[in-house]
Amino acid sequence: MRILLTNDDGINARGLHSLITELNTIAEIYVVAPRTEQSGTGHSITVFDPIKAIEANIPGIKKGWLVGGTPVDCVKLATKRLVPESIDLVVSGINHGSNLGTDVLYSGTVSAAAEGVIMGYPSIAVSLDSFDPAADFTFAAGFTGRLVREILKEGLPKTTLFNINIPFRPAEEVKGIRLTKLGTRNYDNLFDERRDPRGNIYYWLGGGVLNEEQDPDSDVYAVEHGYVSITPIHLDLTHYGLVKKFSRLSEQYLNYLLRGE
């Protein structure tokens, strides 16, 4: 079995290395990860610049590259160019910080797994709900290892990735596993306004998560209450209900829209 490992925190991130140690007894590991941290890059790809890929000498893996691009670049480049063998699973993470609710759209970690699905591979994204630089990844990596064994045995539904968020607490205090839907994440004080030495205004994106009431079935609720959250995510954004509804618009109305007559 072969696993492609990537992330958005960059190739030196502790979360990624905790997974190498855990997964290299299960499968051959290929690491293709960004050279620098890529948080917030979402599903972006590098179209105006060349992408450098340099072989990385990482103990315990089959082969690795550090890539001067986004997490999605990494997965595209790995599966289409760098890794000659076929991949059985794409694992993105472990991210240092959760990726929950609406935030998955901004997340390089989740987008890398989404790209894995687009390229046709079973894919998971894993995040630990802590920004503490000293956070212990042991439980999160161990859990991911057990999950990966199951996935390699049982397979994953096509066109779906699993987004996994792990609460940051001692293993014995993790209450269980919940299959969840995406919750909502909204922020206040989103921009910090400053002036440069020449008096020009600039902004830092910042903001704190608003403490909103959450659906008990949501990923946000699950992690807040001490559960591992697993959300199956699909990539067909079509709102089929509305396609149906608007398809009932009259020819006359549509013709008016089209030609203004």
Place this chain on the structure above:
Amino acid sequence: MRILLTNDDGINARGLHSLITELNTIAEIYVVAPRTEQSGTGHSITVFDPIKAIEANIPGIKKGWLVGGTPVDCVKLATKRLVPESIDLVVSGINHGSNLGTDVLYSGTVSAAAEGVIMGYPSIAVSLDSFDPAADFTFAAGFTGRLVREILKEGLPKTTLFNINIPFRPAEEVKGIRLTKLGTRNYDNLFDERRDPRGNIYYWLGGGVLNEEQDPDSDVYAVEHGYVSITPIHLDLTHYGLVKKFSRLSEQYLNYLLRGE
């Protein structure tokens, strides 16, 4: 009425200016658009750098800013900081080139409209199916104008954006309007491998669209066959069917996954 206009081709793009001319008789126009082209930036946000916003003097609009960031940055900054009045509609486009099928995930144009929805505003993304630098935007802008009038009158369903793709052909040869689902877009020869003067390998992301059979209900099919495509897009990526299916896993199995016991 007030419209926020943005894009991913940059504030000087012809597609954006064609919309100013068309929409400024309908509503007050605020333009908040990237300083430089941002194609392929998807839903990325700028978290590691400050974001500069400079007032732009554009005739025919209420107020404008050019922003040193992504299309999603523009919408966040506009709605949270720059535009003091409430916005009635976010319009992203007109993009120079289509945004169809799976490609909407990489599209800054569509992501800007998605961010509009996340911020709570009715939002549409508009793209013209041509990369010809001299492409005529007249029909596309006129159509968008008629659609915007209707949307401002009738409203849009919350949490949904409309992704509009307009075929590039003379107005009288546009066959009609179709409400569509997202099709598929796959590419071949995705990476072009080169060597720098020091012998190091680098890659350019390129590739041509694979000519695949398309569902007749899809956006790709509609535009290829001369129809304006309107796809309602929602942002809840949860695969509810699988949440339900996996929720039937036994406590024992989940406990094994959790603790390995």
